[in-house]
Amino acid sequence: MHELSIAQNIVEIVGEHIPAGSSRRVKTVRIELGESAGVVADSLEFCFNTITSGTEMQGAVLEIERVPFVVECNSCGKTSTNEREVFLCSFCNGNDVKMISGNELQVKAIELFDEKELVV
Amino acid sequence: MSVITIERKVLEKNDEVAGQNRDVFSRHGIFAINIVSSPGSGKTSLLECTLSRIKNRVNAAVIEGDVQTDLDAQRVSALGVPAVQIVTKGGCHLEAQLVRDALAAVDLSRLQLLIIENVGNLVCPANYDLGEAVKVVVASVTEGDDKPLKYPAMFRNASVMIINKIDLLPYVNCRIDDLKRNAISINPSLKVFETSCVTNAGIDSWCDWLEENSSPKK
Numbered sequence: 001m002h003e004l005s006i007a008q009n010i011v012e013i014v015g016e017h018i019p020a021g022s023s024r025r026v027k028t029v030r031i032e033l034g035e036s037a038g039v040v041a042d043s044l045e046f047c048f049n050t051i052t053s054g055t056e057m058q059g060a061v062l063e064i065e066r067v068p069f070v071v072e073c074n075s076c077g078k079t080s081t082n083e084r085e086v087f088l089c090s091f092c093n094g095n096d097v098k099m100i101s102g103n104e105l106q107v108k109a110i111e112l113f114d115e116k117e118l119v120v
Numbered sequence: 121m122s123v124i125t126i127e128r129k130v131l132e133k134n135d136e137v138a139g140q141n142r143d144v145f146s147r148h149g150i151f152a153i154n155i156v157s158s159p160g161s162g163k164t165s166l167l168e169c170t171l172s173r174i175k176n177r178v179n180a181a182v183i184e185g186d187v188q189t190d191l192d193a194q195r196v197s198a199l200g201v202p203a204v205q206i207v208t209k210g211g212c213h214l215e216a217q218l219v220r221d222a223l224a225a226v227d228l229s230r231l232q233l234l235i236i237e238n239v240g241n242l243v244c245p246a247n248y249d250l251g252e253a254v255k256v257v258v259a260s261v262t263e264g265d266d267k268p269l270k271y272p273a274m275f276r277n278a279s280v281m282i283i284n285k286i287d288l289l290p291y292v293n294c295r296i297d298d299l300k301r302n303a304i305s306i307n308p309s310l311k312v313f314e315t316s317c318v319t320n321a322g323i324d325s326w327c328d329w330l331e332e333n334s335s336p337k338k
Contacts, residue, residue, distance in 0.1 A: 037273070086305040087306060095305065110123070111122065
C-alpha cells in the first residue's frame with residue numbers, strides 16, 4: 001500500500017504549482033504511470049480522492065495515462081512488448097534488450113478551473 | 121481552460137534524499153546494500169550467518185526496517201554488530217529519509233559496510249531508492265520458482281539475487297533452475313547466490329563477494 005505515500009507526493013507537487021494567491025481550483029491532475037512501475041492505478045486513485053477530500057483540491061480528478069512496458073533489442077534493433085514484462089525480444093527471442101518505457105511515475109500537468117467555472 | 125505543465129517525478133523528493141545518502145556513503149567510504157524480499161524469506165537469519173562470519177574482517181553496521189518491534193535489531197546486536205531499528209508503524213517500505221534519520225545513530229567513521237534490511241515486501245520497496253550501491257533480493261525456495269515473474273519490478277531493480285533455504289529443496293515444489301531462468305528473464309545481469317542458513321551451503325561465497333565489495337579498512 002505505498003499508493004498512499006505516492007498520492008501524498010503527487011498532492012505536494014501539485015500544491016507547489018498552483019499560482020500563489022490563486023483562488024482557482026484544480027480540475028484535473030494528469031500523471032503518467034508505467035505498466036511496470038509497481039503502482040496499482042485503482043488504489044492510487046482511491047488514495048488521491050481520500051486525501052484530497054475536504055481540502056482545496058477536493059473534487060480534482062486524477063487522470064492516469066498508462067505507459068506500456070517496451071523493450072528495445074540490442075541485436076535486431078526492434079522494439080516490442082510482452083504482458084509478462086520479461087526482458088525478451090518478441091521478434092528474435094534474444095534477451096540482450098534494454099527497457100525503454102514502463103517505469104514512469106510522473107506528474108505531467110494540472111488543469112485549473114476558469115474563474116467563470118468557479119462562479120458556477 | 122488553463123493547463124500548467126509540471127513534468128516532475130512523483131518520487132523526486134525521495135530520490136533527492138537518496139542522493140544525499142549516497143553522497144554520505146561515498147564521503148565516508150561505505151559500501152551500502154539494501155536487502156529486500158517477501159516476509160519470511162530468511163533475511164535476518166542470512167544476516168546472522170553473514171555477520172558472524174565477516175564481523176571480524178569488515179566493520180559493519182545494520183539498519184533494520186520492520187512494521188513493528190525491534191526483534192531483528194536485537195538479533196543483530198546479539199552478535200556484537202551495531203544495529204539501528206526503524207519501526208515503520210504500518211509503513212510497507214523504507215524511504216530514504218528514514219534511513220537518513222537512522223544514520224544519525226551510526227558511527228560512520230570506521231564503517232566499511234552498511235546493510236539495510238528493508239521491510240518484508242516484494243512490491244513497495246522496489247520504488248524507493250535509499251541511496252544504496254546495490255539492491256539484493258532474497259528469494260527462498262519455499263516461495264516457489266515463479267516469484268520473479270510475479271514481482272518483476274523488484275527483481276529488475278536488484279543487482280544480486282540470493283536463493284535461500286536451499287536445504288529445503290527436496291521437500292518443496294520449486295525447481296531451482298526454473299527460479300534462476302525466471303529471474304534472468306526479468307534481469308539478465310542478475311548475480312545469483314544459493315544459500316542455506318541451516319547447512320551453511322553457499323554462505324562463504326556470498327560473504328566473500330560482500331567482503332570484496334566492501335570499502336577498504338580505514
